[in-house]
Amino acid sequence: MSEPLRPPPRKDPQAPTRPPQLPPQERSRAALGLVGAAARGVFALQRCGNCGTVAYPPRDACAACLSVDLAVEPVPDAGEAIAETTIRTTTDLYFRERAPWRVGLVRLDCGPSVVTHLHRDVAVPGRVRMVLKLDRSGNAVMMALPTTWSAPMADDPELRELTASPKFRRVLVTDARTPTGQAVVEALVKAEASLVFAGIAEPFKPFAGREKLEATERVQIVPLDLTDTSSVESLAGEIGGKTDIIVNTADHVRPGGLIDGPGVATARVSFELNVFGLQRLASSFGPAMRGRGADGTNSAAAFVDVLPVHALANWPGFGVHSATAAARLSMLQCLRAELRPGGVRVLSVFTGPVEDDWRQSVPPPKVAPRQIASAVVRALQEGIEESFVGDVAADVAARFAEDAKTLERELGS
Amino acid sequence: MPQIRHKPRRGYEDVAVCVPVTIPYERYATKTAHWWIARALSELAGRAGISHRDFDGLSVSSFSLAPDSAVGLTQHLGLSPRWLDAVPMGGASAVVALRRAARAVEAGDASIVACVAGDANEVDSFRKLLSSFSRFAQDASYPYGYGGPNGSFALLTDHYMRSYGATREDFGKLCVAQRDNALTNPHAIMKKPLTLDAYLEARPIADPIHLFDCVMPCAGAEAFLVTTVDIARDLGLAFARPLATIERHNPFPDDPVQFRGGWAMDIDELYAVAGVAPDAIDLVETYDDYPVIVMMQFEDLGFCRKGEGPDFVRSHSFTNDGSFPHNTCGGQLSAGQAGAAGGYLGLVEALRQVTGQSLSQPVPDAKRALVSGFGMINYDRGLCSGAVILEGDAP
Known part of the structure; x- marks a missing residue:
């Protein structure tokens, strides 16, 4: 049974920080085809469109019938672990730093045998549930988990490498003035974050929920105005070296498009917070996080952005807001590549319209703050790179995956 | 679909295998594969009493020739062969090279084929070789702990031990016997005796594989000649005849884990074509990159049935004077693994043994x-x- 994870000791300021290394990065293009499913937490492999054989390792033609019609699709995740090893010696620097490393051979019920990361609580031989996750180099890898789950199992060191669990980590929530921000703070405390910095712009202005925030253990209110470069830099100077996770909950939202909208001045305010605010966060906190990606139990782990799903396709009723979201999405893609050398993940949490004062005219279903909060925690705990909160976000994502142009036309009617 | 009637295998007429050459291994060396292969070809020519330009066939196996191939080697080493082959099959290279060369000689496409394998081993060579080994390894095995061959064979060994009750003592017995054999081989890279206790107490590498289950990567070369019986006699060379050979790739793809190799598909034909039974074999050289594979070969080569490998090991002794002489120069486990030359080691040693040229204890x-x-x-x-049965030609 699992040893529970212990809180990390206070860092010795004289000890060198373990430099981040990445697991092997090279992949064939077919193997990269599994990244999308892994990013969304779906267990999917190639399946032959001609004969139905599940193909693994990823390949360019079906070994059963030589068809080249191989598409990645969800497959049953059950299997039998038939062999195991614990690797203690390797020439790879990433695994060398993390040895011993348990590896198994699993015969999937859907066909292939797979070499896989093996959870320490899996008995061999024995049944397993497989998951597909992104490793720190951003590639899809498999892990075999026990078929029954208990909370301490999340502490498995290999699983922690494939996720960004908030447990024992220090998290900055960038805007805790809103109900969404406060729900995220609360959920992170519940998920055993060791400290949550709750960012508040212009702290002298009163806001609802302040007392509760101040009364919560392991929460510390910090001044943070994402529209002000010196505010962001000053906070980074103070807590940047011990910020393991950032959850950006800031979002400036106003209805309207380009012709029927509030004009450039308001659009500028939206971009200032939603887009340049993200950039300020990234440039001020990013370097330290990237350097601390392998810094023990409370290493830097993830940058989470909560953004509108209309980043994927413009919703003209909130056209300018959608445009800021699109810019934000593009910046996240850039940041993901920039943080990868440190093994720090960038997780996008796409939401449908949130239940708030600016969206009173939007018909339901709308997203409640606690839904967003639990999606953020789940994304961290399971290492999900793209999650979609609420029915609208899931619907938009499905339509986007089908055909972006059709989606644009649908949203424009 | 129509039923395909496979052409029956047939044996070899008038083929001689001769001049077993080993260029003594070094753990690390700054020399290139070209250097090692040149040394081996020079030794082949010298011992055959001819010029290397007389080799009209050349078969090359090497992992470290890049950016060159066998073609580049002809110009580099001044050969003008009319038959050229490259066999990139690691541990199966020698058997496959011999098969092809023998048919070339029979058909008249070549008359003296130099078969050679050699590899460099600089510091860090092994790590670089691993990182570019194969697409499936890159995509689907190295990202999981990066154990390289140790990790892959650890899984097979674990499964074999679970299924057939093999113990570490059984594997240890094989390794200790090979070390005993190696101590009689002046070229072996391992010079110290190995006890079963030392084997059992060695540090784990990838459970259940421990230090003495693993070969030592090194630099070196191995070679032999394939020619006609007449030419071998004219040159006064002791030779052996290949009685039969087999070769198989990607056997049993639906086995969930490897517990048998391609020999299991073809072994009956090997003995049928050779016209001998397993008990007529005087010595066996298996590919021993991990002792579990040795045990699998005992089964798949017909010396015992599947699953009886552990009992077979317990009831035999494997030194050169034992009841089942095996890996008589120490095998790769004790003589060293010089890259692709590791695939040649057993064949070259067997050729020495059956032609009365043994360096290790005969x-x-x-x-x-x-x-x-x-x-x-x-x-x-x-x-x-692959496998071959060699019979020494009585002078």
Whole structure:
């Protein structure tokens, strides 16, 4: 049974920080085809469109019938672990730093045998549930988990490498003035974050929920105005070296498009917070996080952005807001590549319209703050790179995956 | 679909295998594969009493020739062969090279084929070789702990031990016997005796594989000649005849884990074509990159049934004077693994034993040897296998 994870000791300021290394990065293009499913937490492999054989390792033609019609699709995740090893010696620097490393051979019920990361609580031989996750180099890898789950199992060191669990980590929530921000703070405390910095712009202005925030253990209110470069830099100077996770909950939202909208001045305010605010966060906190990606139990782990799903396709009723979201999405893609050398993940949490004062005219279903909060925690705990909160976000994502142009036309009617 | 009637295998007429050459191994060396192969070809020519330009066929196996191939080697080393082959099959290279060369000689496409394998081993060579080994390994095995061959064979060993009750003592017995044999071989890279206790107490590498289950990567070369019986006699060379050979790739793809190799598909034909039974074999050279594969070969080569490997090991002794002389120069486990030359080691040693040229302790009355090759962990299992029965030509 699992040893529970212990809180990390206070860092010795004289000890060198373990430099981040990445697991092997090279992949064939077919193997990269599994990244999308892994990013969304779906267990999917190639399946032959001609004969139905599940193909693994990823390949360019079906070994059963030589068809080249191989598409990645969800497959049953059950299997039998038939062999195991614990690797203690390797020439790879990433695994060398993390040895011993348990590896198994699993015969999937859907066909292939797979070499896989093996959870320490899996008995061999024995049944397993497989998951597909992104490793720190951003590639899809498999892990075999026990078929029954208990909370301490999340502490498995290999699983922690494939996720960004908030447990024992220090998290900055960038805007805790809103109900969404406060729900995220609360959920992170519940998920055993060791400290949550709750960012508040212009702290002298009163806001609802302040007392509760101040009364919560392991929460510390910090001044943070994402529209002000010196505010962001000053906070980074103070807590940047011990910020393991950032959850950006800031979002400036106003209805309207380009012709029927509030004009450039308001659009500028939206971009200032939603887009340049993200950039300020990234440039001020990013370097330290990237350097601390392998810094023990409370290493830097993830940058989470909560953004509108209309980043994927413009919703003209909130056209300018959608445009800021699109810019934000593009910046996240850039940041993901920039943080990868440190093994720090960038997780996008796409939401449908949130239940708030600016969206009173939007018909339901709308997203409640606690839904967003639990999606953020789940994304961290399971290492999900793209999650979609609420029915609208899931619907938009499905339509986007089908055909972006059709989606644009649908949203424009 | 129509039923295909496979052409029956047939044996070899008038083929001689001769001049076993080993260029003594070094753990690390700054020399290139070209250097090692040149040394081996020079030794082949010198011992045959001819010029290297007389080789009209050349078969090359090497992992470290890049950016050159066998073609570049002809110009580099001044050969003008009319038959050229490259056999990139790791541990199965020698058997496959011999098969092809023998048919070339029979058909008249070549008359003297130099078969050579050699590899460099600079500091860090092994790590670089691993990182570019195969696409499936890159995509689907190295990202999981990066154990390289140790990790892959650890899984096979674990499964074999669970299924058939093999113990570490059984594997240890094989390793200790090979070390005993190696101590009689002046070229072996391992010079110290190995006890079963030392084997059992060695540090774990990838459970259940421990230090003495692993070969030592090194630099070196191995070579032999394939020619006609007449030419061998004219040159006054002791030779052996290949009685039969087999070769198989990607056998049993639906086995969930490898517990048998390609030999299991073809072994009956090997003995049928050779016209001998397993008990007529005087010594056996298996591919021993991990002792579990040795045990699998005992089963798949017909010396015992599947699952009886552990009992077979317990009831025999494996030194050169034992009841089942095996890996008589120490095998790769004790003589070293010089890259692709590791695939040649057993064949070259067997050729020495059956032609009375042994460097290690001679096996008494050694006339027939079975040599088996195994190679290329492309993903989760070894894909290439082959075997040959060699019979020394009585002078």
